[in-house]
Amino acid sequence: MEWEAPGIVLDARPYGDADLIVAAFTAAQGVHRGLARGGASRARVALWQVGNLVSLRWVGRLPDQLGSLTGEMIQAIAPGAMQDAMSLALLRAVCAVTVGALPEREPQAPSFNALLHLLPRLAANVATPGELARFEMVLLADLGYGLDLGSCALSGETEGLALVSPRTGRAVTEAAAGTWRGRMLPLPAFLRDEAMPGDLLAWRDALRLTGHFLERDAFGHHNRPLPEARRHLYHLLDARIAADG
Structure with missing residues (x-):
């Protein structure tokens, strides 16, 4: 063979x-x-x-x-990513998540193509944490855990979506969330609009969002924690936000 x-x-x-x-x-x-x-x-x-x-x-x-x-x-790809701390952290995180979450010897073309697109940007030190979050959404969908961000789970509205239910993975508007708002995850606007680049705070919220479902579904169902490389990336981004005030 x-x-x-x-x-x-x-x-x-x-x-x-x-x-x-x-x-x-x-x-x-x-x-x-x-x-x-x-x-x-x-x-x-x-x-x-x-x-x-x-x-x-x-x-x-x-x-x-x-x-x-x-x-x-x-x-x-690795030598270029090693020139920048964030690029290297992104590279290590995306590879650790991919190898840990996907089943072995099963074709996952959407995830492969998304990663193939991301790698040259990592080598050129131009990829952002937001791009990793977008990749993780593709991976979650490949695994059958895709998030539903098209309309509000409670009202059916397609505008004003700002939150995600941590239980169902469905989007919710601020108005519909009501008293449950504090229990929901922020939904950064750039995850619904590819033309938006996002910023440090939005990227952190996006990684928190995808990380929740990766940890609960992709890794939790196999009694494994989120990879340390992925956790390190989140803390690195958090430190940059603190340093920027």
């Missing part, structure tokens, strides 16, 4: 002295792990850095085996 495809490196862990267990993400194979022999060597370790886009070849005797993974660089 074998396959070849371009893929995104999501995780690489040491195995023995010189090998790595690599988790990669492809459009057709989904999240797929393999043994990269010699992957930790000086000559090959740069290839398997998280976020890199790599031409992959997986070979195994049986489909359910770990198999062997080899690759050649298509685009090095």
Whole structure:
């Protein structure tokens, strides 16, 4: 059994002295792990850095085996992201969320395409935390936990949507929320309008929103916490907001 495809490196862990267990993400194979022999060597370790886009070849005797993974660089994303603390935190967070939330060996084309679009922006240090929140909404939808932000769950209104129910994931207007407002999550306007860039406060609210549903549904159903890299990003953004006053 074998396959070849371009893929995104999501995780690489040491195995023995010189090998790595690599988790990669492809459009057709989904999240797929393999043994990269010699992957930790000086000559090959740069290839398997998280976020890199790599031409992959997986070979195994049986489909359910770990198999062997080899690759050649298509685009090095990690070195560019390492030039900026926020870009690096975003890269680590998005890869940790993707590899932790998606089921293995199941195609998830919308999430793959969304991540493929985000990576070059991370390498160029122009991606924002808001773009990660938008990606996480795509991932939640892929998993069957998509948020319904089209109309108010209580009144049916499509304007003035400002909150989200933490229980149902449906949008609500300020007026309809009434006394329940304090129990709901803020809905940043940029999540409903792609033309809006958002700002630090909106990005933090967006990460809080998607983080709630990721933690409860994508990770909670498997008794796992939200990845530490994702938590670190939120705290980094919080610190920037505090520093800016």
